[in-house]
Amino acid sequence: MGAGGSLREVSRRAVQSRIARTAESLFVAKGFEETTVDEIAAAVGMSQRSFFRYFASKDEVVLDSLERLGLDLVTRLEARPLEESEWDSLRHAFEPVVERLADPEMREHDAALQKIVDASPRLFAAYLGRLDGLQRELSELLLARAVRRCGGAPDTVVLRAVVGGAFACLHAAMVHAVARPDDFGHCLDRTMEAMRPAAA
Amino acid sequence: MGAGGSLREVSRRAVQSRIARTAESLFVAKGFEETTVDEIAAAVGMSQRSFFRYFASKDEVVLDSLERLGLDLVTRLEARPLEESEWDSLRHAFEPVVERLADPEMREHDAALQKIVDASPRLFAAYLGRLDGLQRELSELLLARAVRRCGGAPDTVVLRAVVGGAFACLHAAMVHAVARPDDFGHCLDRTMEAMRPAAA
DNA sequence: CCGGAAAGTGTCAGTGACTGTCAATCATTG
DNA sequence: CAATGATTGACAGTCACTGACACTTTCCGG
Numbered sequence: 001m002g003a004g005g006s007l008r009e010v011s012r013r014a015v016q017s018r019i020a021r022t023a024e025s026l027f028v029a030k031g032f033e034e035t036t037v038d039e040i041a042a043a044v045g046m047s048q049r050s051f052f053r054y055f056a057s058k059d060e061v062v063l064d065s066l067e068r069l070g071l072d073l074v075t076r077l078e079a080r081p082l083e084e085s086e087w088d089s090l091r092h093a094f095e096p097v098v099e100r101l102a103d104p105e106m107r108e109h110d111a112a113l114q115k116i117v118d119a120s121p122r123l124f125a126a127y128l129g130r131l132d133g134l135q136r137e138l139s140e141l142l143l144a145r146a147v148r149r150c151g152g153a154p155d156t157v158v159l160r161a162v163v164g165g166a167f168a169c170l171h172a173a174m175v176h177a178v179a180r181p182d183d184f185g186h187c188l189d190r191t192m193e194a195m196r197p198a199a200a
Numbered sequence: 201m202g203a204g205g206s207l208r209e210v211s212r213r214a215v216q217s218r219i220a221r222t223a224e225s226l227f228v229a230k231g232f233e234e235t236t237v238d239e240i241a242a243a244v245g246m247s248q249r250s251f252f253r254y255f256a257s258k259d260e261v262v263l264d265s266l267e268r269l270g271l272d273l274v275t276r277l278e279a280r281p282l283e284e285s286e287w288d289s290l291r292h293a294f295e296p297v298v299e300r301l302a303d304p305e306m307r308e309h310d311a312a313l314q315k316i317v318d319a320s321p322r323l324f325a326a327y328l329g330r331l332d333g334l335q336r337e338l339s340e341l342l343l344a345r346a347v348r349r350c351g352g353a354p355d356t357v358v359l360r361a362v363v364g365g366a367f368a369c370l371h372a373a374m375v376h377a378v379a380r381p382d383d384f385g386h387c388l389d390r391t392m393e394a395m396r397p398a399a400a
Numbered sequence: 401c402c403g404g405a406a407a408g409t410g411t412c413a414g415t416g417a418c419t420g421t422c423a424a425t426c427a428t429t430g
Numbered sequence: 431c432a433a434t435g436a437t438t439g440a441c442a443g444t445c446a447c448t449g450a451c452a453c454t455t456t457c458c459g460g
Contacts, residue, residue: 168364
């Protein structure tokens with residue numbers, strides 16, 4: 001039970017990525033708001049109704065890859081040693097992002113996505129919403145780890161702020177990386193070092 | 201030119217707040233998503249078309265007060281002395297929020313709004329979008345101040361991260377304040393002290 | 401007081417995202 | 431082959447939002 005049906009799941013993923021690829025090229029060509037779901041569905045060769053069977057909304061087509069990246073961050077953070085400081089653990093959890101931007105092909109693809117997201121306030125807001133959800137996940141994870149390390153529960157407000165602060169560094173570095181994609185990792189390191197909190 | 205027509209503006213504001221009050225009571229009663237614009241317009245006594253002449257979207261009815269609070273923060277930050285550290289300036293710029301939550305009546309109203317926003321992912325995302333816009337404004341303001349203070353331009357990435365970190369503290373303290381609204385100011389102070397960055 | 405501009409409003413029609421329903425089809429399994 | 435469950439398309443409907451147009455009210459100089 002749980003993670004079963006992998007054969008069906010695989011074909012579902014295949015259809016999803018076919019839709020995503022088609023949609024993204026349309027978004028690049030015409031813009032996000034200007035592209036209708038009907039057009040995407042027609043380009044893929046399915047009905048509009050079927051499109052919504054693979055993606056809950058038009059937003060999700062773009063934000064889906066972010067979702068999968070988020071899962072990476074969670075597993076990365078889980079793998080960090082207990083005695084490491086939260087700030088350092090978060091920095092290491094961000095490594096998948098750095099790696100992704102190191103690959104030139106991925107970087108180009110992500111830059112295109114970022115451009116699409118930035119061009120639509122509505123989509124950008126949805127993007128921030130996903131980021132916030134990820135921060136909540138990581139906060140809970142770090143909270144559980146802190147309890148396991150020392151018995152008592154730590155200051156949850158500060159912990160949440162630490163996670164938010166780390167994401168602020170990540171976000172600032174990513175904005176910078178749009179203009180200068182090289183040495184993203186170094187830029188992130190510098191920013192997180194400047195922002196390292198006294199506590200945690 | 202510019203800020204003219206104040207008489208007309210006042211009546212416009214009056215209508216807006218009448219709509220907002222009516223809408224908020226409906227949102228509290230039935231939820232945000234479950235309340236249609238038609239219902240709001242009918243409750244106020246106007247056509248749906250006229251509703252959209254006062255608010256650009258359904259979201260804006262709820263997020264409008266946030267927008268005005270944001271203006272307060274900007275003017276507060278502008279009034280801070282140049283030689284003060286960015287972190288301390290930001291803490292003082294947050295004072296309107298603290299004052300607002302100190303007034304029991306305001307607090308109750310804002311708590312209701314926060315509940316509405318939290319209950320709708322779509323609206324919550326729009327809320328985050330507004331917060332991000334505000335962070336951009338404050339970042340640019342601080343950037344201009346830094347240039348005026350010492351000649352050269354500072355590290356914009358770190359500056360943006362500092363503003364984001366301060367907002368992370370504010371956000372974390374506000375989340376905490378939902379459960380325990382007392383001593384919000386103290387909680388914010390504690391969190392921002394723990395997160396005080398080495399630079400800036 | 402009057403005539404006309406300006407501002408506010410209602411009505412209607414239309415677009416686009418999204419949902420529920422139902423019947424048809426396709427694949428799987430016994 | 432037959433039963434079964436998943437996938438799909440077609441259709442209708444809701445709701446946020448927009449543009450166009452006609453109507454009324456308000457305002458203001460003559």
